[in-house]
Amino acid sequence: MNAQLKKLIIQYSELERAVQELVSAQCREVCGLCTACCCRADLCEEALESPFLCAVHGRDELDSDRYGFLRETGCALEIGRPPVCYEFFCDELQAAQPDALHRNVLLVLGRLPAYAGANALGNAHLVEIMQKEQLDHLAFQRLEKQMQTANEALDCIRAFYNEGTLPEHSRRVFDRIAVSSDSAED
Numbered sequence: 001m002n003a004q005l006k007k008l009i010i011q012y013s014e015l016e017r018a019v020q021e022l023v024s025a026q027c028r029e030v031c032g033l034c035t036a037c038c039c040r041a042d043l044c045e046e047a048l049e050s051p052f053l054c055a056v057h058g059r060d061e062l063d064s065d066r067y068g069f070l071r072e073t074g075c076a077l078e079i080g081r082p083p084v085c086y087e088f089f090c091d092e093l094q095a096a097q098p099d100a101l102h103r104n105v106l107l108v109l110g111r112l113p114a115y116a117g118a119n120a121l122g123n124a125h126l127v128e129i130m131q132k133e134q135l136d137h138l139a140f141q142r143l144e145k146q147m148q149t150a151n152e153a154l155d156c157i158r159a160f161y162n163e164g165t166l167p168e169h170s171r172r173v174f175d176r177i178a179v180s181s182d183s184a185e186d
Protein backbone atom coordinates (compact mmCIF):
# COMPACT_ATOMS: atom_id res chain seq x y z
CA MET A 1 0.00 0.00 0.00
CA ASN A 2 1.51 3.37 -0.95
CA ALA A 3 1.99 6.22 1.52
CA GLN A 4 -0.67 8.44 -0.08
CA LEU A 5 -3.29 5.71 0.24
CA LYS A 6 -2.35 5.08 3.86
CA LYS A 7 -2.71 8.79 4.61
CA LEU A 8 -6.06 8.91 2.84
CA ILE A 9 -7.39 5.95 4.85
CA ILE A 10 -6.37 7.68 8.10
CA GLN A 11 -7.89 11.02 7.07
CA TYR A 12 -11.10 9.40 5.86
CA SER A 13 -11.41 7.39 9.08
CA GLU A 14 -10.97 10.55 11.17
CA LEU A 15 -13.55 12.40 9.09
CA GLU A 16 -16.04 9.54 9.34
CA ARG A 17 -15.62 9.30 13.13
CA ALA A 18 -16.22 13.02 13.49
CA VAL A 19 -19.28 12.97 11.20
CA GLN A 20 -20.70 9.97 13.02
CA GLU A 21 -20.29 11.62 16.41
CA LEU A 22 -22.12 14.76 15.30
CA VAL A 23 -24.84 12.90 13.37
CA SER A 24 -25.49 10.60 16.34
CA ALA A 25 -25.81 13.55 18.68
CA GLN A 26 -28.44 15.13 16.40
CA CYS A 27 -30.38 11.93 15.65
CA ARG A 28 -30.11 9.83 18.82
CA GLU A 29 -33.36 10.96 20.35
CA VAL A 30 -35.58 10.40 17.28
CA CYS A 31 -33.81 7.27 15.98
CA GLY A 32 -33.76 5.77 19.47
CA LEU A 33 -37.57 5.72 19.53
CA CYS A 34 -37.96 4.57 15.93
CA THR A 35 -39.39 1.16 15.08
CA ALA A 36 -38.98 1.57 11.29
CA CYS A 37 -35.26 0.91 11.14
CA CYS A 38 -33.73 2.11 7.87
CA CYS A 39 -30.65 -0.16 7.97
CA ARG A 40 -30.59 -2.96 5.38
CA ALA A 41 -28.29 -5.95 4.97
CA ASP A 42 -27.74 -5.14 1.29
CA LEU A 43 -26.35 -1.75 2.33
CA CYS A 44 -24.09 -3.45 4.86
CA GLU A 45 -22.83 -5.69 2.07
CA GLU A 46 -21.60 -2.63 0.19
CA ALA A 47 -19.16 -2.11 3.05
CA LEU A 48 -17.67 -5.53 2.30
CA GLU A 49 -17.67 -5.16 -1.49
CA SER A 50 -15.54 -2.02 -1.36
CA PRO A 51 -11.79 -2.64 -0.88
CA PHE A 52 -11.44 0.93 0.42
CA LEU A 53 -14.10 0.50 3.10
CA CYS A 54 -12.62 -2.89 4.01
CA ALA A 55 -9.28 -1.14 4.59
CA VAL A 56 -11.11 1.28 6.90
CA HIS A 57 -13.17 -1.21 8.95
CA GLY A 58 -11.01 -4.35 8.66
CA ARG A 59 -13.98 -6.78 8.63
CA ASP A 60 -14.40 -9.61 6.13
CA GLU A 61 -17.91 -10.87 6.76
CA LEU A 62 -21.34 -9.72 7.89
CA ASP A 63 -22.44 -10.44 11.44
CA SER A 64 -25.58 -12.07 10.02
CA ASP A 65 -27.15 -12.63 6.59
CA ARG A 66 -30.42 -11.14 7.75
CA TYR A 67 -29.30 -8.07 9.66
CA GLY A 68 -25.87 -7.43 8.18
CA PHE A 69 -23.91 -5.36 10.69
CA LEU A 70 -26.98 -4.23 12.60
CA ARG A 71 -27.13 -5.26 16.24
CA GLU A 72 -29.56 -4.37 19.00
CA THR A 73 -27.16 -1.66 20.07
CA GLY A 74 -26.86 -0.24 16.53
CA CYS A 75 -24.32 -0.64 13.74
CA ALA A 76 -21.40 -2.91 14.57
CA LEU A 77 -19.15 -1.03 12.15
CA GLU A 78 -17.43 1.66 14.10
CA ILE A 79 -16.10 3.12 10.85
CA GLY A 80 -16.10 2.08 7.21
CA ARG A 81 -19.87 2.30 6.73
CA PRO A 82 -21.10 3.09 3.21
CA PRO A 83 -21.50 6.88 2.81
CA VAL A 84 -25.24 6.44 2.23
CA CYS A 85 -25.56 5.39 5.88
CA TYR A 86 -24.69 9.00 6.78
CA GLU A 87 -26.54 10.69 3.95
CA PHE A 88 -29.98 9.30 4.65
CA PHE A 89 -32.26 11.25 7.00
CA CYS A 90 -35.89 10.18 6.89
CA ASP A 91 -38.71 12.75 6.73
CA GLU A 92 -39.48 12.33 10.41
CA LEU A 93 -35.91 13.02 11.37
CA GLN A 94 -35.75 16.06 9.14
CA ALA A 95 -39.06 17.32 10.50
CA ALA A 96 -37.69 16.98 14.03
CA GLN A 97 -34.99 19.56 13.30
CA PRO A 98 -35.79 22.91 14.93
CA ASP A 99 -35.74 24.88 11.64
CA ALA A 100 -34.59 24.93 8.00
CA LEU A 101 -31.10 26.02 8.99
CA HIS A 102 -30.62 23.00 11.27
CA ARG A 103 -32.06 20.75 8.55
CA ASN A 104 -29.62 22.03 5.94
CA VAL A 105 -26.64 21.87 8.24
CA LEU A 106 -27.53 18.23 9.02
CA LEU A 107 -27.80 17.43 5.29
CA VAL A 108 -24.38 18.94 4.61
CA LEU A 109 -22.91 17.07 7.58
CA GLY A 110 -24.28 13.73 6.36
CA ARG A 111 -22.89 14.33 2.91
CA LEU A 112 -19.27 14.86 3.99
CA PRO A 113 -18.02 11.23 3.58
CA ALA A 114 -19.65 11.03 0.13
CA TYR A 115 -18.15 14.38 -0.85
CA ALA A 116 -14.67 13.57 0.44
CA GLY A 117 -14.46 10.38 -1.65
CA ALA A 118 -16.05 11.63 -4.87
CA ASN A 119 -14.31 11.27 -8.27
CA ALA A 120 -11.50 9.24 -6.77
CA LEU A 121 -10.73 7.48 -10.06
CA GLY A 122 -12.38 9.14 -13.04
CA ASN A 123 -16.01 9.54 -12.02
CA ALA A 124 -15.96 6.67 -9.58
CA HIS A 125 -16.38 7.29 -5.87
CA LEU A 126 -13.81 5.72 -3.55
CA VAL A 127 -16.34 3.11 -2.43
CA GLU A 128 -17.28 2.21 -6.02
CA ILE A 129 -13.77 1.02 -6.86
CA MET A 130 -13.94 -2.76 -6.75
CA GLN A 131 -10.34 -3.67 -7.68
CA LYS A 132 -7.97 -3.36 -4.74
CA GLU A 133 -4.98 -2.69 -7.04
CA GLN A 134 -6.70 0.43 -8.40
CA LEU A 135 -6.55 2.06 -4.97
CA ASP A 136 -2.87 2.80 -5.55
CA HIS A 137 -3.76 4.95 -8.55
CA LEU A 138 -6.35 7.32 -7.15
CA ALA A 139 -6.59 11.05 -7.86
CA PHE A 140 -4.82 11.77 -4.57
CA GLN A 141 -4.44 15.52 -5.12
CA ARG A 142 -8.13 15.94 -5.78
CA LEU A 143 -9.01 13.78 -2.79
CA GLU A 144 -6.69 15.85 -0.58
CA LYS A 145 -8.47 19.06 -1.62
CA GLN A 146 -11.90 17.52 -1.03
CA MET A 147 -10.75 16.28 2.37
CA GLN A 148 -9.64 19.81 3.27
CA THR A 149 -12.99 21.24 2.23
CA ALA A 150 -14.85 18.52 4.14
CA ASN A 151 -12.85 19.34 7.26
CA GLU A 152 -13.52 23.07 6.83
CA ALA A 153 -17.23 22.27 6.61
CA LEU A 154 -16.93 20.08 9.69
CA ASP A 155 -15.38 22.98 11.65
CA CYS A 156 -18.23 25.28 10.56
CA ILE A 157 -20.81 22.68 11.61
CA ARG A 158 -19.12 22.14 15.00
CA ALA A 159 -19.16 25.89 15.56
CA PHE A 160 -22.85 25.94 14.65
CA TYR A 161 -23.80 23.20 17.10
CA ASN A 162 -21.63 24.71 19.85
CA GLU A 163 -22.34 28.41 19.36
CA GLY A 164 -25.64 28.50 17.49
CA THR A 165 -24.38 30.44 14.44
CA LEU A 166 -22.52 29.54 11.30
CA PRO A 167 -19.17 31.26 10.61
CA GLU A 168 -19.29 33.80 7.79
CA HIS A 169 -17.33 31.68 5.31
CA SER A 170 -19.58 28.62 5.79
CA ARG A 171 -21.77 29.47 2.78
CA ARG A 172 -18.73 29.40 0.50
CA VAL A 173 -17.59 26.07 1.98
CA PHE A 174 -21.07 24.50 1.96
CA ASP A 175 -21.61 25.48 -1.67
CA ARG A 176 -18.69 23.24 -2.60
CA ILE A 177 -20.33 20.26 -0.90
CA ALA A 178 -22.99 20.04 -3.62
CA VAL A 179 -25.93 20.27 -1.27
CA SER A 180 -27.96 23.39 -1.76
CA SER A 181 -27.43 25.67 1.19
CA ASP A 182 -29.97 28.18 -0.16
CA SER A 183 -32.06 27.99 2.96
CA ALA A 184 -29.04 27.90 5.25
CA GLU A 185 -29.53 31.60 5.73
CA ASP A 186 -33.32 31.44 6.15
Ligand code: SF4
Nearest residue numbers: 030031034036038090
Ligand atom coordinates in the same frame (compact mmCIF):
# COMPACT_ATOMS: atom_id res chain seq x y z
S1 SF4 B 1 -33.41 7.81 10.13
FE1 SF4 B 1 -35.63 7.71 10.40
S2 SF4 B 1 -36.20 5.61 9.79
FE2 SF4 B 1 -33.99 5.62 10.19
S3 SF4 B 1 -33.78 5.00 12.36
FE3 SF4 B 1 -33.82 7.25 12.29
S4 SF4 B 1 -35.94 7.84 12.61
FE4 SF4 B 1 -35.91 5.64 12.03
Ligand code: SF4
Nearest residue numbers: 039040044070075085
Ligand atom coordinates in the same frame (compact mmCIF):
# COMPACT_ATOMS: atom_id res chain seq x y z
S1 SF4 C 1 -25.42 1.89 9.44
FE1 SF4 C 1 -24.35 -0.10 9.64
S2 SF4 C 1 -25.99 -1.59 9.98
FE2 SF4 C 1 -26.95 0.25 9.09
S3 SF4 C 1 -26.99 -0.10 6.86
FE3 SF4 C 1 -25.12 1.05 7.35
S4 SF4 C 1 -23.52 -0.53 7.59
FE4 SF4 C 1 -25.53 -1.57 7.77
